[in-house]
Amino acid sequence: MSTLLLALGLVMIIEGLAYALAPSLIERMLEALRALPESAVRQLGLLIVVSGFILVWFATQLGAGLG
Template sequence: MIGHAAMAVGLVLIVEGLAYALAPSLVERLLEAMRAMAEDQRRVLGLGALAAGVLLVWVAKMLGA
């Protein structure tokens, strides 16, 4: 269980690091766009990302990961 959690956190850090390393200006524009959004819109976006993540984990588990 702890190994799976460490793997998940490591993968998130890899993706985050790649985004900042390969396209820092794009990240800045994304953050500016998010600041311009209403709090409710950001909450819905976060919930959508959460649901997509849960779905991806479920699919990965079904495929034997």
Template structure:
């Protein structure tokens, strides 16, 4: 269980690090666009991301990860 948690956190840090390293100006544009969204839409976007992430983790576990 702890191995899976460490793997997941490591992958998140890799992806976020790549965004900061390869496209910092794009990240600023994305954050500015998100700041213009109403809080309800940001919440819905967060919940949708959470749901997609849960499905991906479930699928990975079903496939033997």
């Protein structure tokens, strides 16, 4: 449970920094996403999820340990 909370906290920090340091960039990215068809946004989301799983797997292989 502590690992999950740590991961969630890190995501919140990174997201918050993006909004705090580059709000106009976030707005432009959201506009670009709105222009894409729904299937492309769904594929992008799936790609990000798979990339996240690969990063977590790689980190555990390097000894980060989840638990």
